[in-house]
Amino acid sequence: MIQETSEDRNQYQKLDGLKILKEKVDLSQFQTKPKEGAGKQKKKRKRIEKPAQGQSNAQNTNQGNRPQGQQGNRSQGAGGNNQGGNRGGSRRGGKKNERVMPVELTDEQVKNQIKETLEKLTNKGGKSKAAKYRKEKRTFRREQDELQQEREAQDRTLKVTEYITVGELAALMDVSATEVISTCFSLGVMVTMNQRLEADILQLVADEFGYDIQFSDADLEESSDEEEVDSPEDLLPRAPIVTVMGHVDHGKTSLLDYIRKTNVIAGESGGITQHIGAYSVKLENDHRITFLDTPGHEAFTAMRARGAQVTDIAIIVIAADDDVMPQTKEAISHAQAAGVPMIIAINKVDKPNANPDRIREQLSAMNILVEEWGGNVQSQEISAKFGNNVDLLLEKVLLQAELLELKANPDKRAQGVVIEASLDKGRGYVSTLLVQSGTLKIGDYLLAGKNHGKVKAMLDERGKPMKEAGPSKPVTVLGLDGAPTAGDKFRVYEDEREAKTIANKREQLQREQSIRTKKHLTLDEIGRRIALGDFKELNIILKGDVDGSVEALSDQLQRLSTEEIQVNILHKGVGQITESDILLATASDAIVIGFNVRAGANAKELADREEIEIRTYSVIYAAIDEVKEAMEGMLSPEIKEQVIGNVEIREVFKISKVGSIAGCMVLSGKVTRNSKIRLLRDGIVKFDGELESLKRFKDDVKEVTKGYECGLNLKGYNDIEVGDILEVYEEVAVKKKLK
Numbered sequence: 240m241i242q243e244t245s246e247d248r249n250q251y252q253k254l255d256g257l258k259i260l261k262e263k264v265d266l267s268q269f270q271t272k273p274k275e276g277a278g279k280q281k282k283k284r285k286r287i288e289k290p291a292q293g294q295s296n297a298q299n300t301n302q303g304n305r306p307q308g309q310q311g312n313r314s315q316g317a318g319g320n321n322q323g324g325n326r327g328g329s330r331r332g333g334k335k336n337e338r339v340m341p342v343e344l345t346d347e348q349v350k351n352q353i354k355e356t357l358e359k360l361t362n363k364g365g366k367s368k369a370a371k372y373r374k375e376k377r378t379f380r381r382e383q384d385e386l387q388q389e390r391e392a393q394d395r396t397l398k399v400t401e402y403i404t405v406g407e408l409a410a411l412m413d414v415s416a417t418e419v420i421s422t423c424f425s426l427g428v429m430v431t432m433n434q435r436l437e438a439d440i441l442q443l444v445a446d447e448f449g450y451d452i453q454f455s456d457a458d459l460e461e462s463s464d465e466e467e468v469d470s471p472e473d474l475l476p477r478a479p480i481v482t483v484m485g486h487v488d489h490g491k492t493s494l495l496d497y498i499r500k501t502n503v504i505a506g507e508s509g510g511i512t513q514h515i516g517a518y519s520v521k522l523e524n525d526h527r528i529t530f531l532d533t534p535g536h537e538a539f540t541a542m543r544a545r546g547a548q549v550t551d552i553a554i555i556v557i558a559a560d561d562d563v564m565p566q567t568k569e570a571i572s573h574a575q576a577a578g579v580p581m582i583i584a585i586n587k588v589d590k591p592n593a594n595p596d597r598i599r600e601q602l603s604a605m606n607i608l609v610e611e612w613g614g615n616v617q618s619q620e621i622s623a624k625f626g627n628n629v630d631l632l633l634e635k636v637l638l639q640a641e642l643l644e645l646k647a648n649p650d651k652r653a654q655g656v657v658i659e660a661s662l663d664k665g666r667g668y669v670s671t672l673l674v675q676s677g678t679l680k681i682g683d684y685l686l687a688g689k690n691h692g693k694v695k696a697m698l699d700e701r702g703k704p705m706k707e708a709g710p711s712k713p714v715t716v717l718g719l720d721g722a723p724t725a726g727d728k729f730r731v732y733e734d735e736r737e738a739k740t741i742a743n744k745r746e747q748l749q750r751e752q753s754i755r756t757k758k759h760l761t762l763d764e765i766g767r768r769i770a771l772g773d774f775k776e777l778n779i780i781l782k783g784d785v786d787g788s789v790e791a792l793s794d795q796l797q798r799l800s801t802e803e804i805q806v807n808i809l810h811k812g813v814g815q816i817t818e819s820d821i822l823l824a825t826a827s828d829a830i831v832i833g834f835n836v837r838a839g840a841n842a843k844e845l846a847d848r849e850e851i852e853i854r855t856y857s858v859i860y861a862a863i864d865e866v867k868e869a870m871e872g873m874l875s876p877e878i879k880e881q882v883i884g885n886v887e888i889r890e891v892f893k894i895s896k897v898g899s900i901a902g903c904m905v906l907s908g909k910v911t912r913n914s915k916i917r918l919l920r921d922g923i924v925k926f927d928g929e930l931e932s933l934k935r936f937k938d939d940v941k942e943v944t945k946g947y948e949c950g951l952n953l954k955g956y957n958d959i960e961v962g963d964i965l966e967v968y969e970e971v972a973v974k975k976k977l978k
């Protein structure tokens with residue numbers, strides 16, 4: 240019988256501690272914390288080891304911590320547990336002597352036993368291990384997922400240049416070109432495989448395929464350069480740039496001529512003899528004003544349509560012996576649309592029938608209140624012909640300029656806008672540039688539109704050579720390799736190669752642009768964008784046959800404004816739709832609405848070229864309904880008019896029983912017996928209906944085509960005149976455009 244020693248008891252106590260440990264002790268303590276009195280125990284163990292020498296081998300095996308007499312029990316389970324079991328059993332039995340002893344355990348062994356036992360008893364260690372493993376696995380998976388997502392996001396971002404074609408885009412997205420083309424089509428853009436897409440369309444198309452677009456291009460670097468912000472201390476005051484606008488014959492040219500020829504106040508040596516498209520004058524107080532030498536709002540808006548906002552202040556010339564005329568109204572609308580402040584020059588006050596008050600009154604009816612009448616629009620009575628009070632007008636320009644706090648940084652490479660350019664036999668290409676910021680110097684490498692070159696010589700408006708030109712200075716430059724277009728932007732580059740590369744790209748761009756689809760706004764497009772939620776303003780240019788209907792329609796259209804979408808009538812007027820209306824629409828992303836009026840031939844051509852939509856109506860509520868539907872993002876024009884021919888009335892025969900018969904020439908397209916007909920006189924609709932009869936000589940015919948004469952009369956309408964135009968149209972079902 241083996242006697243239990245105090246050492247054995249000690250060991251038992253350690254095992255008894257399991258119960259407590261089971262509930263309270265963190266396993267990690269066993270792994271790291273040295274046991275109290277460990278050194279002492281070691282000593283004691285040594286004492287025990289001596290009488291049990293024969294066990295040394297067994298201690299070197301796995302069973303080393305097991306008493307020999309317990310070997311048989313091993314098969315029943317792990318040693319520690321068994322021992323506990325036996326021990327527990329013997330305790331319960333109260334027979335101390337039956338305990339299987341002696342137990343020879345090192346600290347390490349005890350630790351392991353306790354750990355094992357704990358795990359067995361509570362399964363806690365196992366659980367926590369598994370939980371830890373699961374947690375690690377989850378974290379790993381999450382990290383992998385995040386990495387994957389990042390990689391996918393990178394994969395879904397296409398780095399492209401602005402010059403990418405439809406075919407190339409398709410290849411990048413790994414889809415067929417046909418898919419891209421049909422997506423473009425569904426977005427309302429007709430393209431071919433080798434065509435380029437505009438940046439925003441490119442984004443939209445890529446988006447449809449789940450890709451993001453990131454542009455990388457020298458041109459974009461260039462544009463980011465353009466946005467570089469000057470620090471306030473670098474900004475110095477600059478001269479205002481002024482455009483003169485107004486109705487025909489009201490005196491725009493006379494005013495500009497007077498200012499140019501007389502040097503008004505300062506009397507700088509050498510009058511301005513050259514016409515270079517812009518000139519700068521110095522006033523007595525040493526202030527300067529730069530005038531754009533092409534009067535009229537068409538030139539002004541054409542520049543804007545090319546993206547060049549040059550003008551700071553607009554002088555609106557109105558002849559005091561006349562009224563505020565349609566072109567005056569247009570000029571005002573164009574200035575307002577551009578956000579350019581106006582100064583009213585009431586001209587021709589020298590004339591005996593001049594009535595400046597009538598002008599002020601008519602302006603006030605348009606909500607333009609001049610200062611004398613308590614408003615905030617400056618005005619000055621002048622006589623451009625005799626130069627009376629022109630100096631005062633210019634002072635008002637300076638005052639306005641002061642309010643605008645016009646400033647620019649002269650201390651950097653120049654950039655600005657091309658005013659005009661031409662080929663001079665002796666001097667080569669000559670371009671007038673207006674510097675907007677920085678200083679242009681001889682020897683600079685210049686890029687203007689798609690042309691480039693080194694500035695060889697610079698001249699001012701007096702023909703005098705210049706070495707440098709700062710902000711607001713117009714200057715004639717020699718050295719470009721071609722004639723850029725008015726409104727093109729220019730800038731100076733550090734080296735010629737850079738300027739040349741971008742010039743080449745632009746050249747390519749322009750070549751492609753001829754086959755490229757530009758997309759201006761249509762009512763359908765507006766509907767689509769509103770539906771997408773990225774449209775906040777609807778700009779409208781409204782023309783009509785009579786003042787009453789224009790006002791009524793304008794009023795009702797404006798009332799359609801909601802909190803989300805503002806309806807702006809940029810310009811309204813009586814008369815046919817003109818080129819200037821189309822230009823304004825181009826510059827301001829507007830649609831043109833005609834009420835009982837049509838566009839003139841040139842305007843129509845320009846509208847086609849610029850893809851400006853002209854929507855014409857003859858019933859007010861139809862116009863309102865369509866605009867409203869577009870605003871609600873659900874416009875669906877199923878039936879559209881298609882003009883199939885134009886016929887001019889060249890003779891009128893009055894026949895008592897039949898009425899008026901028109902002898903006509905088909906100018907374009909054709910006229911058919913069943914066509915719908917609209918009679919236009921000076922662009923205004925006088926009749927809208929059908930034909931009564933259509934004849935070639937004496938025979939009734941079904942149709943007459945371009946270049947042939949015909950006779951016809953209109954159903955129920957006899958008020959026809961020589962020179963009237965008959966617009967032949969059909970109503971066709973049009974494929975619904977994408978919303």
Ligand SMILES: Nc1nc2c(ncn2[C@@H]2O[C@H](COP(=O)(O)OP(=O)(O)OP(=O)(O)O)[C@@H](O)[C@H]2O)c(=O)[nH]1
Pocket residue numbers: 485486487488489490491492493494534586587588589590621622623624625
């Ligand atoms: N009496 C008088 N006649 C003027 C005055 N200003 C211009 N005129 C005359 O009005 C006519 C038209 O003047 P312009 O300067 O050509 O008018 P405009 O606005 O430039 O005309 P367009 O270039 O056709 O658009 C000319 O015969 C001028 O001599 C003025 O202050 N007084």
